[in-house]
Amino acid sequence: TISSNHWILAWAGLEINTLAVLPLISKSHHPRAVEAATKYFLVQAAASALLLFSSMTNAWHTGQWDITQLTNSTSSLILTSAIAMKLGLAPFHFWFPEVLQGSPLITGLLLSTAMKFPPITLLYMTSSSLNPTLLTIMAILSTALGGWMGLNQTQIRKTLAFSSISHLGWMAIIITYYPKLALLNFYLYTLITTAVFLTLNTTKVLKLSTLMTAWTKTPALTAILMMTLLSLAGLPPLTGFLPKWLIIQELTKQEMAPAATIISLFSLLSLFFYLRLAYCSTITLPPHTTNHMKLWHTN
């Protein structure tokens, strides 16, 4: 999808992506994993169909299938909603936490990072013809919902899903004005999220109460996990602050200061649950307890 210029190839790439990841989600054959795979398939297939429909409408009106030449306004609207479904932008985000909760941690990492890359590339390539108002509304809604719904979660995979939705909001708001910034945000988000997921995979932590006792196994790793989570939250002087700062700067330059303020305020909600994760992993020291046999390792 990333290297294609023709809509049909891009759509084919997205479909191959969906089908390839489905066995990874349902690897354990637990009903919950199968449920997650089914939900993922249905949403992604619907989004791919919408994408194909938008490219066909564009080809009907303009006579060409070039991705960068999406000039028909209806097509760009349909494309925006299709990509929003693919990414998990609000209001099409409902599938994302459930799918992440049902899949293993590494597959969750893939879903949050690698599977978002093709849709973001498509947005990047068509950024000049997208509707900024729609994207701004979706972005603010994503940050708000990602923040609010992540607040009461005890399962870490669902929390990370909401953090992903929140970050996608930041990417979506800037994509029409400065697309390279959205890509930068995505790369940094991928890097930091990969670190978080891999740390959680090493310590086999799936819920908050297990996270509290992870420091007994790998004290150094949990200390770094705190820094990584605060970086995801966007606190200076950590790396995660850089894309937020540049996005706010660019939005202010584009006379969108109220939007910048609103999106920053909603990010405070997600800061709360990042802080809670950091608090559980590193800042408090519960008594020595072990909950799961698999968590012991002797290296």
Add this chain to the structure above:
Amino acid sequence: MALAVMLLNGASFHGGCCRHKVLLSLLGPLLSNSKLYSSYRRPGAEPEKKLSWQNADFSFKKGIDHLKTQLNLLKKEAQEYLQGPGGHPVSQCFLEQTRVLWQFRSQEDLNKWVLSSDVEIGGKSKVYIKLGRNNQAALLYGTLNTDVPRDGETKYSGYCSMRSRPAVGSFNRKKYYDWSNFNSLYLRVRGDGRPWMVNIYTDPYFSHQKDDLYSYFMFTRGGPYWEEIKIPFSKFFLSSRGRVQDNQHPVWLDKASFLTLGFTIGDKVDGPFQLEIDFIGLLNDRAHREEFAYEPYDKNTPV
């Protein structure tokens, strides 16, 4: 609305005599008492005297009251959401090691449970529930009768069970339990020596799995002393429609909706049974290290 009800009632009265009227032919399915596929009635079922839509109460005032109760429930849910996950503060989620789910201290607590027995299929077992002495426990008692109902298709009979009603939120939405902090079920019971089966039904996403039940056994002592029985969730095995499945998996309790817990007795012995239950709770047994008791090895190893 009242006019429609009167019209239907009038039509059903006239249905017996004037069959050639067009209105009657249109209202045919509403007036006939037969089920859509078959009119076979199981031996234990009562004959239906009222048509199914006549059971609905169309009064306006009742609707408004119902709406008010549901809105109050919604308000309470919103307030609980503000407090933290599951209505409790987050610190409770981190620190809790026990939680009482159901206890039997009043008639209201008894109303949260539903009794059933093989009377549904035409058997003769009896089951009753009442509050025990000093309102400190629930007494589930009755008589098990393994006489098979003579309807030509039933081979076994003789079971009684008690199931909890699933929790519903406002507007009859499913409520999700998060039991992931716990790994055992804790029961304080006083039985009569008969073995019971504890069943957990987690409402699954797919309708194919609606008969899936996670079960385990509870052996009671029968003495005058109370027993505290701990059943780890790793021991529950999966069965569907009563048959133990080959592909076993542990029960996931992080998002169990419409969850019902049930106690069944079906040990093929005729006679009376009694079970007193003080409370049912959850326990995070720190000494229990098992993830899943059945087939923990990898089945699809590469050749």
